[in-house]
Amino acid sequence: MLAFEHQFATLPEPLWVACQPTPVEAPRLIAFNQPLADALGLGETPDDASLAEWFSGNALPPGAEPKALGYAGHQFGNFVPQLGDGRALLLGEVVDHDGVRRDIQLKGSGRTPFSRGGDGRSPLGPVLREYLVSEAMAAMGVPTTRALAAVASGERVMRQMAEPGAVLTRVAASHVRVGTFQFVAARQDHTALKALADFVIERHYPEAQQAEQPYLALLEAVLQRQAALVAQWMGVGFIHGVMNTDNMSIAGETIDYGPCAFMEQFDPQKVYSSIDQGKRYAFSNQPLIAQWNLARFAECLLPLLEGEQETRVSQLTDILRGFDGVFAAEQQRIHADKLGLDAEADQASQLMAALEAQMQQGRMDMTATFDALTQLARAPGDTSRQALLALSATPEALAPWVDEWQAHQVASQNEQRWQAMRQANPLIIPRNHRVEEAIQAANDGDLAPFYRLLAAVTTPYTATADTRELGQPANEQQQVLRTFCGT
Ligand code: AMP
Numbered sequence: 001m002l003a004f005e006h007q008f009a010t011l012p013e014p015l016w017v018a019c020q021p022t023p024v025e026a027p028r029l030i031a032f033n034q035p036l037a038d039a040l041g042l043g044e045t046p047d048d049a050s051l052a053e054w055f056s057g058n059a060l061p062p063g064a065e066p067k068a069l070g071y072a073g074h075q076f077g078n079f080v081p082q083l084g085d086g087r088a089l090l091l092g093e094v095v096d097h098d099g100v101r102r103d104i105q106l107k108g109s110g111r112t113p114f115s116r117g118g119d120g121r122s123p124l125g126p127v128l129r130e131y132l133v134s135e136a137m138a139a140m141g142v143p144t145t146r147a148l149a150a151v152a153s154g155e156r157v158m159r160q161m162a163e164p165g166a167v168l169t170r171v172a173a174s175h176v177r178v179g180t181f182q183f184v185a186a187r188q189d190h191t192a193l194k195a196l197a198d199f200v201i202e203r204h205y206p207e208a209q210q211a212e213q214p215y216l217a218l219l220e221a222v223l224q225r226q227a228a229l230v231a232q233w234m235g236v237g238f239i240h241g242v243m244n245t246d247n248m249s250i251a252g253e254t255i256d257y258g259p260c261a262f263m264e265q266f267d268p269q270k271v272y273s274s275i276d277q278g279k280r281y282a283f284s285n286q287p288l289i290a291q292w293n294l295a296r297f298a299e300c301l302l303p304l305l306e307g308e309q310e311t312r313v314s315q316l317t318d319i320l321r322g323f324d325g326v327f328a329a330e331q332q333r334i335h336a337d338k339l340g341l342d343a344e345a346d347q348a349s350q351l352m353a354a355l356e357a358q359m360q361q362g363r364m365d366m367t368a369t370f371d372a373l374t375q376l377a378r379a380p381g382d383t384s385r386q387a388l389l390a391l392s393a394t395p396e397a398l399a400p401w402v403d404e405w406q407a408h409q410v411a412s413q414n415e416q417r418w419q420a421m422r423q424a425n426p427l428i429i430p431r432n433h434r435v436e437e438a439i440q441a442a443n444d445g446d447l448a449p450f451y452r453l454l455a456a457v458t459t460p461y462t463a464t465a466d467t468r469e470l471g472q473p474a475n476e477q478q479q480v481l482r483t484f485c486g487t
């Protein structure tokens, strides 16, 4: 049994509304994350039919008290004072085996008071996409919400056309977003604002309680985690696609997988999302946007600080200015790992910048490039060197870079540094065309490609003959140029 608790319910009402799921016609369990369920203390697992009932919302697991959470958000820079869970319900919190309190949420479970014009449902495609990508991120050690279950609803949802529907069960450190703070701050509800800030400190950043100014310490701590998160994203070529303030978790997890994608050929300006026409959320813009979102968060905290307005603003601004330094330090560490350098090596940024230029000029696949480098570090020699050079359209330009890198890398002689290099350079990521392929097949009733891909992306550092094929970059015909939220 999941031992549900409901601390969120201690927060004042504008932050949540009790709401029941709308039953679906014919729930059928598609995927269930047994290791995650074990970590959440589920104990003996019920049969698939019962799981399908629970995780579609048709018959809630005992102790669940569903609620829709309120939040606001800047969407592509424009403030919307009320968004909220329009198709999601928080069932409650469960303290996991590590003592971490985690939210369990249904997504696609029907209309709520926050639904506006929406149907409260989710098509199967986005559910499977989130399942695959969030589990891949977790396997790569990137902080993320998790997928506990996917249940087909047996109903059709109308989007561009009728599509099969599904419900995803998501597990998160919490569902508090920057937009949650904006929701109460915009209403000037300072009681709710303070309650929310204190709740977040207690749940995610207890060390801030000891600080002289806990709310400043909160901003600093959120900034640290967010900077580290975005640095990790970029290390594996991840583009979130919709970094609106309502899609940024205060706990520092990747959340709300919409039109996200993994970059194939390296290009800092890369955008896949069809709705991001201004390229606001391009690959290399992500740190800047995180900082912008944090500034919106800081604005919310302003009324909670003591002292003159001017002093409060400058205190918050000073912390926000620290973002660049924190981000640079995180990235430096990741770059050193990816290149197999000494952790403190000061050549990391220069070597990485030069390699990025090479990848761009040589139209190199980012994941394949770092895998080839990792293999070259393991087994230096002509074969592995040629394998790396062969990834570039301009190998003669890449060769001098390889020589320079060889002179600095230590992974060949240092097992620990090689292991760090391997961990920083996954062999298998959820390739966009493979994700699309799995979704297409599932829409046609064949889940085999989904299961095969899920197995591959959740073991990102080991390739079998089978999974190696799934790890290959797309060829010209397979390439995915645009992604859609499809919600
Ligand atoms: P998202 O783009 O998924 O981050 O969602 C933005 C807002 O739209 C949130 O308030 C969602 O709850 C809401 N939303 C998205 N899809 C639906 C839907 N099918 N029905 C109701 N609300 C939705």
Ligand code: MG
Binding pocket: 246, 247, 256
């Ligand atoms: Mg969202």
